[in-house]
Amino acid sequence: MDEIEKRYWAAQGIVRSAGRLAAEHYHRRQELAVERKGTQDLVSEADRQCEDLIVGALKGLFPDDGFLGEERGRQNDGARATWIIDPIDGTANFLRGIPLWCVSLGLLTEGEFVIGIIYNPITEDLYAARRNRGATLNGKPIKVSDVAALEEARLGIGFSYRQPVAAHAEAIGRLLDSHCEYSRLGSGALGLAFTADGRLDGYFEAHINVWDVAAGLCIIKEAGGRVNDFLGGDGLAKGNAVLASTPRLYATLEDLLITRRSPNSRS
Structure with a gap:
């Protein structure tokens, strides 16, 4: 198993764990501390906790990798491989109880996104892809539509x-x-x-x-x-x-x- 493959499989488990944590917060969202970052731009303690979970787990497995997260910024800048993290994409939906939000994790190396994992824990849909290996939804191959007009x-x-x-x-x-x-x-x-x-x-x-x-x-x-x-x-x-x-x-x-x-x- 090569290095990208190891990261691909590890990332799926870590994103699922972060999704479970986010879902726990989602079901008690009225209790969350929320801050305003800008116009219609919110952040909650759930976002930060989920990002910390993802970074901590990946650091333990791949200590030389870098990180760029929406909430915590850059870590280990200049690393050959950088994980790019949105711990809860769709925070406004999340806080309003609208089930259109997800955990998003990508890996960038040599100027290319080589791994992508997106997980909606409410629907339990997990999208996953790695370079030159295709894309899946819950383990089944997916393709874009053939619409042309x-x-x-x-x-x-x-x-x-x-x-x-x-x-x-x-x-x-x-x-x-x-x-x-x-x-x-x-x-x-x-x-x-x-x-x-x-x-x-x-x-x-x-x-x-x-x-x-x-x-x-x-x-x-x-x-x-x-x-x-x-x-x-x-x-x-x-x-x-x-x-x-x-x-x-x-x-x-x-x-x-x-x-x-x-x-x-x-x-």
């Missing part, structure tokens, strides 16, 4: 107040003018996971952070989808736009959602 497609769309509201509305308008439907789930990681297994035909967000997408981009690529160069323009540190879809829709969506964005709204 916008009028048959449904996209996941995300939004952050880091971007202009008007630009977001314009993008939605262009989709609707093209007869393309959309959903806003409140979790970028789940939007990417749902694209990987064909529930959605693509996912777009004008600006998103790397911990939201590291796992999902690996899973989509291994499920046969196409993704933009998220790490370009220092996406690792600063975030970037994300676009992922079926191969047959990608060029059209890139034109609608990225090429036609006004220059002052670009990440």
Whole structure:
């Protein structure tokens, strides 16, 4: 078993453990201490405890690896392999009792996302992928949809107040003018996971952070989808736009959602 393979199997067990801890908090969420990080951007003690569980478990197994987490930041910067962690993606959903949230864990090495694990402990759906080995949902292979026409497609769309509201509305308008439907789930990681297994035909967000997408981009690529160069323009540190879809829709969506964005709204 090679080093990536060892990490792949270990990560699945660790993410399941973090998911169980998160679910315990979810079922007593009214008791949680919650802080505001920004506009419509919340963090709870559950997020931090889950990230600490993931980092502690991985450090014990792979002490030379680095970490980049949404809540605790960078650890062991400069390591050859870096785990990128969103302990609860969809915290606002989590705190409102909406079961659209997940634990997301990706591994970055040599400029490529080589492992992706996304777990929703409420539905017990675990998405997993590793480079050149395909993607699975609960152990069964998954593929992106074969939808090729916008009028048959449904996209996941995300939004952050880091971007202009008007630009977001314009993008939605262009989709609707093209007869393309959309959903806003409140979790970028789940939007990417749902694209990987064909529930959605693509996912777009004008600006998103790397911990939201590291796992999902690996899973989509291994499920046969196409993704933009998220790490370009220092996406690792600063975030970037994300676009992922079926191969047959990608060029059209890139034109609608990225090429036609006004220059002052670009990440």
